[in-house]
Amino acid sequence: MGRNLTQSGLLSFMTVTASSGSPRVSPQLYDTLPLSSVRQAEQQDRFPDGGELDTLITFFRSGNDRLDAARLLASNAESIVARAANRIFVGGTPLSFLEAPLSSGEVSSKDATPLAADQVAFQDSVRTFTGTESSASKGNFLSRLLQGNDDGDVRIVLPTGFTAISVAKYGPGNMRKSVRDLGWFLRYVGYALVAGDPSILAVNTRGLRDLLEKGCSLLATNVALQEMRAASAALLRDRPEARRLTIECFDVLLKELAVPTPSTRQKLGSSVRQGLQLPAIYALASETAQRFEMRSGLSGAEKAEIIRAAYRQVFERDIAKGYSQTPCEVEASQLVQGKLSMREFIRALGKSKEYRTQFYGRFVNSRVVELAYRHFLGRGISSLEEFRKAFSIVSNQGLNGLVDVLINGAEYAQTFGEETVPYLRDLGEEAQESAGWGSNRRLFRFSAPFESAPQYVTLYAAYRQPLGDQHVYGGGNDPIGNQYGAIFPSATASVSTRPAPFGYDTRRLLVSNGLTQPGQMDSPQFRSSRPRRLGPTVVRLQQIATGGNSIPRRAGQPSIRGTESSTQAVIKAVYVQVLGNTGYATERVESAENRLENGDINLREFIRLVARSSPFRRRYWEGLYITKAIEVMHRRLLGRPTFGRWEIDALFDTAARQGFYGLVDALINSPEFSECFGDDTVPYERFITPKDLTSRRAPTWKEQLNLEAQIEFNLRTRPEIKSGSSFKTTGDITPRNLQSKANSSIDNWVRSAPLPKSDSRESSIALTKPESTTTNQKQPSWTAKVSFKGSASPEVPGARLSRALDSQDVAGFASKIGISSWIELRPPFTEDELKYAVEETYRQLLDFIPFEGERLTSAESKLRNLDINLAEFIEAVAMSDTFQQRLSRIAPLKVAPAASLALLGRTASPSEVAEFLKTRAEEGQRQAISNLMKRRNPADCNRLLQIKLSSFSGRTPFSNLKKMRGEQILAPTELTTGSQLEALVFPSKESSRSKFDSTTSQPFSKQAFAVSIQERQQPGLANALQTKDASGFSRRGGISSSIQLKAPFTEEELQIAVSETYRQLLNRIPLDNERLDTAESQLRNMDIDLSGFVKSIAMGDAFQNRLFSMSPLRAAAAAGLALLGRASTPAEVSEFLITRARDGQQQATLYFLNKRKEEDADEVPQINGMNTSPGQDQATVIRTSMLYRGNAGLNPPMDSPL
The missing domain is CATH 1.10.3130.20 (Phycobilisome linker domain)
Known part of the structure; x- marks a missing residue:
């Protein structure tokens, strides 16, 4: 028996500390009473009920008794094993073959003579056979007869055909293994006694029947276990509960040895998936997930629990309990009525809006595929081919196509059928591939929805890489x-x-x-x-x-x-x-x-x-x-x-x-x-x-190896240092640590070398230095007259530059080369040409070359594959978030010229500016950019239009260069009056536009004020000041008129009033999650007036936090300017500060709100303190004008009088 058990290797798994082989995962390979009691409550996401709590209470109360019983069995292990071995072996002393003691044994007296091992074994065998238990000798004949009835449940029944085994024929090796295995059986009974559950015995003895029949006598093993059960029951006669559990453990051993070896669980394979087998003992040891199957005869509460289980599987949490969300209510009702199968209900959950929001819109397609396999098939991705197929489906057909393919597949039908809720097929459910072990463990965690990085695509890609320089069992x-x-x-x-x-x-x-x-x-x-x-x-x-x-x-x-x-x-x-x-x-x-x-x-x-x-x-x-x-x-x-x-x-x-x-x-x-x-x-x-x-290497700098470098064998003449010929006096300053430019040998050396051939588009370094037509020797700028008074008159610093600027000839100063008119990319092109065009596009539109993570790799790939031309790539960059955010930070009137200059290579005309602003206000900025791209010439589809500034080679006087550069800048071909621009920018404010038109000059004719390119030597403002006719130049608009909101009002008027109120108090339009939705709804329903809405914003966190971030004096000035429309008087500032220190900032804000006039209840607060009015002193007007600078509502300038 021992030989076959050892050779089979099954007993190697008989340990409570066995793991799956990975230090990251150590699954429980046996069950305990507390685990089995709370497992169902944990799977159903609920608290334990009364029966489960009573089981736990009983388990913990009986803990000491079970531990004492386990210790008692351990201390008498040799006696129990000896009794069983003497029953099935004859012709020797079986216990003498025990290699290591099973227990500490009885403590012998100090005076006793030490015996040999075989003598001790013989003594224990005789004592066991003669029945020397202390409990057996107590009482009279009647009491022993009554106690014998208690052993009826452990009566030994000899099976038919049992014969004792001869020790001599069995052999010493087999005897040692058999006695050792009997001790192991007793040890695991003690483990089960401590755990309170005999499942550990079922896990480790299932399937031993066939092995015992082949190697030794199964009948002898049965008799030995019965003898051990009887001996253990006799020891625990005074502990009824421990005795009952011990007998139950031995019964499990006898039952499992009578059951034939169960078949393994098969995991079908395919061309892209590995076929595996799971031994039955692993399936028995696993924490089996609870199965939920919809049946027609279930009660309403049971059907509701099954629907919640479907929610937990698909959404990874009970959203009905935790978030009060019940997706697919109609389908759930049909499922309860029997009109819809569970398979179709899972399909509806996968296509629901909630699932799309939580597991599709937030992740890349790679992670969507991984989560879908977990939710609908209960497993991870098995291979790279399987991932590629699913990724192609979700890319071409979207989420609905992926859900249909997974649910309509044969794997779903074979595993779950029509009415079973999908469950996680984790350890013990089916065989697990070692290929995706780490990714499966992370996918089955509760935190899987919060990890956005894909796991499997990088995992399978790493398999194809060479082995890393690390430890073979992990880095x-x-x-x-x-x-x-x-x-x-x-x-x-x-x-x-x-x-x-x-x-x-x-x-x-x-x-x-x-x-x-x-x-x-x-x-x-x-x-x-x-x-x-x-x-x-x-x-x-x-x-x-x-x-x-x-x-x-x-x-x-x-x-x-x-x-x-x-x-x-x-x-x-x-x-x-x-x-x-x-x-x-x-x-x-x-x-x-x-x-x-x-x-x-x-x-x-x-x-x-x-x-x-x-x-x-x-x-x-x-x-x-x-x-x-x-x-x-x-x-x-x-x-x-x-x-x-x-x-x-x-x-x-x-x-x-x-x-x-x-x-x-x-x-x-x-x-x-x-x-x-x-x-x-x-x-x-x-x-x-x-x-x-x-x-261990110290960080150092290493020169990069240049493989293309060429060795020069020609010897060069060493330049000789020339001494200066200038006369120095005591008033001269001696330069320290800097080489004198007059005595520079390097300068003469460079100058004596031949100049390289310069391109017309490049300026040479030598062109920027003064040249002389007579000699190559550098002449000193001044000479001393030694024969006279011995004094020197050095040249004034910057004299040569001043003389060059005064004259028409720049005498060697080359003009700066301009930017080319366009960059053309026509197929076929090289990779260098493509890279140059792409970088210039980024530089012109974004003013920088983005990092690798910010580049439009998809558009670049399409341009490289000739799927799009250069104009379409420019449009893709213009539609990107980076370019859109850059335009959003520019003032509205400057956005159109900036976009036109970047996309068309020229400035925008007034009509283009007006059209751009109108389209941006009505349809959005991206549509305005799209319309601007349509103005490109079709012949420029492969060109990047840059700013047209002609370049000039050679030397050109600065005055001529300035004139020629000015002529190259394209001027607008149309003019727009102030009233027309006002109508385009503010089309919705009729009252403001009519008021503005009344103070604006009449439209003028284009012929009367047309300006040619040759006449644009002076700016337009200077031309307007020189003429008496100021047509086209309107007066700068001041602060807009007050905005009132009186019932009844339209939704457009409401939105204007709300936006202006936010802008007045917060200096911005808040985000959607920062808006006061309750106050806006009350204002829309006319439950409060506009003054109540102003009070809600002023008492809100956004306004209060802005005031808290300022110093006290500036907070008073800012609050007064926002709520009263003027600067606060000294008395108001004092009252604000006193109230703020005594009652808090909100009470101080109420002080300013109460000072608003009653007739202003339906008006948006505005800056009205810049005009003199009766009862208002001049100091308040001055402070208000100092505080109000453009759009600085709550940010007073640092040099303000406050």
Whole structure:
């Protein structure tokens, strides 16, 4: 029995700490009473009911009794196993084959003579057989007879055909395994007793029937379990509840051994999906999700619960309970009445507006596909081909097409059918692919809707990349390459689920740490390689012989002794290499140090003792996962990281079988340690990882290698420094740290070299320097007259520049080259031409070249593939958010010229400006841009029209250059009067327009005021001032007239009044979520008047926060200007500040609201304090005019009188 159990490997899963193999996920492989009690409440998103709470209360109250019963079984484990083994084996003592004791056993007296193992086993066997239990000897015959009736439920029934097994024929190996397995069965009964649920037994014994029938007698196993059940029940006779649960656990064992091995769950595969099998024990151990199936005979409450389960599956939360949302109410009613299937109801939920808003509009198509697979199929994406197919569907057909394809598929029909609510097919439901393990775990989390980044497309793309330079079991197992301690990357910060599909035979690439020709990895040359002079320091123990003989003997070994200085240095090097530091006083192994100094042990044994010490164990074993501990110990003792999985698995097996000390011995006794370090060398770091090499490099500047550089073999003449010939006096200033321009040898050197051929469109550096036609030698700007008074008269700074500007000839100053008229991109074109055109388009429209994340990659790709021309690409950039936001920040009258200059390469005419403003006000800014693009000439479809400024080569006087440049700027061909512009800008305000027209000059004729290009030597304003006729120039408009809102009013009048009120008090139109919807609704329903609406805004958070952000005096001035339309008087400011300090800012605001006149109740507050009126002093008028500057309602200037 033991042989087959061990060889099958099933008992390897019989552990409560088993996991799925990933450190990120550790599923519960058995059930407990608290988990099974609250699981249904957790799946239904509700609180536990009364019955579930009573079960929990009973479980916790009986906890001490169950723990005591488990301890009692554990302390008598050998007796129970011996009773069962003696029943099924004959011809020997079965318990003598037990390798390790099952329990602590009974404490013998101090005077007792110690017995051998077989003698102890025989004594326990005899005691078990004779029935020496203390409980069996108590009472008289009648009491024992009554107690015998209690054992009726554990009566041993021998099955037909049972025969005892001979120990001699069975063999010692099989006997050891069988006795060990009986102890395991009893141990798991104790686990189930503590957990309060026997499911752990069902999980680990399901399917053992077939194995036992092939290897040993199934009948003998049945009889042994019955004997163990009877013995355990006898021990727990005084604990009825624990006795009942123990008997139930043994009954589960007997029942599971009688059931044949169930078939595995099959996961059908396809050409793009992997077919897998799930063993039945995993399906039994999983936390099965609750199934919800709609049936006609269910009650109304049950059907409502099933509909809520559908909401939880599709929307990942109970939106009906949490948000009072019930999507698809009509379909839900039809589902309850039986007119609609659950499959069609799930389809309706997927196509609902709520689902589209939450899981489609907020995500990219890649993430939409991933979430749809979770919601409608209950799983993640299996392969890259499956993702590509779904991505193509959602791109071409949208969300509705994707939902139809998933629900109409054969997988949905086979898994859920017509009436079952989809559920998550997680661990235990079906076999899981290891390919998308990390992405599946993240997709099944509750926070999946809040992660917008796609997981699977990047995951499967990473599979196609080469393997990274990291640990074969994950990058988190590589320690940071420092000397002290074992520091690993954080397991919670920046965790990466990217795969590392290292095979079993994959070998990691390591970097030599200064070794001489290490050769092939894991070869004799690799192990015997020694470091170079610049490599790591090699420390050896120099030993000398003692005694009179050449090879003295001490206990059969040569006596050796190291010098005191060398030994201490070696001991220090050992501590630094093995422990990471020189070792604290309490961490040093002093006895081993003395033995090394005396020559009793060699250096290799001293390293072994230090590695087996408690400081080393505490640092590199106890607090680390085994894989990490193996990696660190491998670096410390062998001086290199591990090669791959095959090496780690071998050390892992050693650690599992022999523990920490066995692992240390395996590393030190390895052939690699012997060949690399021997018995007299301290281990050193031989190899490191590429990541360690990168982290240890000091940051420095490296010149980039120029592969196209050419070597010049011609020798150049070294320029000679010429001494200056100027005369210096005591009044001259000697330049410090700057080279004198007159004595510059570099200047003469550059000048003597031949000038390159200059293009007509480029200006050379030499053209910007003064030239002389007589000689190439640089003449000093002045000479001293030494023969006279000995004084010097230097030239005035800037004299030459002044003379050049005064004359018509610039004498060597070249004009700045202008911008070309257009950039043309005609197919076929090169990549450089495309890149140049695209960058110039970005630079002209956006005034900068955007980053990679801001570029219009889709439009650039279409332009590269000739799907669009350059004009359409320009329109795409113009329609982008960046260009639109740039125009939105410009004043309205400047938007049209700026857009025309960027798109058409010229300024806009007045009619174009008027049309642009009208279209922008009625249809939006994007439509105005679209209409402006239609004015382009069709012949310019492949051109980027730039500003037309002609360039001039050579040298041109500044006066002529200025005149020629001015002539190139296109002038507007039409003129618009002030009244016409007012009508276009404000078409809806009839009253304001009529009032404005009454004060505007009459329209004038174009012929009377036409200006040609040649006559535009003076600005238009100067021409208007010189003439007596000021036609076309209207008076600057002041503050608009008051806006009243009296009932009845239209919706347009209401919106104007509301907008002006916001603008007066808040200096802006608030966003939709900042607007006072309640106050606007009351104003629309005439529940409040306009003054009440003004009061609501003034008492709101937006207005109050603006006042809080100012100083007290400025807050008083701003509040008065916004609410009263004028500057506050000193008395009002004082009252505002007193009220604000005493009662708060809102009461101070009410003070200003109460000072408004009653006749202004239906008027929007406006600036009316700039005109003198009776009763208003001149100081208030001055302060109001100082406060009001354009649109600065609540932002008084810094130099205001307040």
